[in-house]
Amino acid sequence: GAxxxxxxxxxxxKRGQDVxxxxxxxxxxVSLFWYQQALGQGPEFLTYFQNEAQLDKSGLPSDxxxxxxxxxxxxxxxxxxxxxxxxxxxxCAGSLSNNEQFxxxxxxxxxx
Amino acid sequence: QKEVEQDPGPLSVPEGAIVSLNCTYSNSAFxxxxxxxxxxxxxxxxxxxxxxSGNKEDGRFTAQVDKSSKYISLFIRDSQPSDSATYLCAxxxxxxxxxxxxxxxxxxxxxx
Numbered sequence: 414g415a416x417x418x419x420x421x422x423x424x425x426x427k428r429g430q431d432v433x434x435x436x437x438x439x440x441x442x443v444s445l446f447w448y449q450q451a452l453g454q455g456p457e458f459l460t461y462f463q464n465e466a467q468l469d470k471s472g473l474p475s476d477x478x479x480x481x482x483x484x485x486x487x488x489x490x491x492x493x494x495x496x497x498x499x500x501x502x503x504x505c506a507g508s509l510s511n512n513e514q515f516x517x518x519x520x521x522x523x524x525x
Numbered sequence: 526q527k528e529v530e531q532d533p534g535p536l537s538v539p540e541g542a543i544v545s546l547n548c549t550y551s552n553s554a555f556x557x558x559x560x561x562x563x564x565x566x567x568x569x570x571x572x573x574x575x576x577x578s579g580n581k582e583d584g585r586f587t588a589q590v591d592k593s594s595k596y597i598s599l600f601i602r603d604s605q606p607s608d609s610a611t612y613l614c615a616x617x618x619x620x621x622x623x624x625x626x627x628x629x630x631x632x633x634x635x636x637x
Binding site for chain 1: 529531533566567568569570571574613615620621622624625626627628629630
């Protein structure tokens with residue numbers, strides 16, 4: 414595709430439910446990032462992959478958050494036992510080596 | 526204190542005015558400085574990128590970085606209603622494909 418796609422675009426979950434958010438980066442983008450953007454805030458770094466290797470997961474807020482990129486292309490961010498404070502827009506970005514990050518439109522997660 | 530401070534606004538200016546946006550930061554390891562523009566319900570898109578101190582101009586946009594003062598600015602000349610968006614300052618230590626630390630974002634409204 415022409416850009417980064419994310420699905421679903423909107424997700425409503427009941428507190429305690431597990432959710433899975435998908436990111437399809439631009440073909441050939443070896444680096445992939447996940448960010449969390451709370452309402453009225455800037456994006457905050459969650460985790461980073463280079464190909465299939467997760468090189469930095471220092472931004473994941475708790476062990477309920479898990480990300481994977483098993484074949485070095487599509488990535489999934491999974492949140493277990495969702496809490497209200499997990500409500501945010503989850504952004505995915507990809508880049509070529511030493512190049513700008515291209516962001517997807519995000520998945521807006523609302524936890525009731 | 527957050528690593529990157531940015532006034533969230535909103536900032537309203539008449540069409541044609543010069544807009545000045547700025548951020549301060551505390552981490553002297555930052556060497557790559559960026560400005561992203563984010564429209565409502567969209568992902569951020571890179572507007573300007575500067576390495577280390579100095580100025581960079583691209584059309585109506587000028588980015589300035591003063592590392593000695595830990596202060597960065599974005600100027601928009603001849604502002605247009607289509608410039609209405611949230612502007613996020615952003616920075617990283619190792620490069621554009623490193624984890625990015627964002628400011629909170631400034632909401633800008635250009636009044637026709």
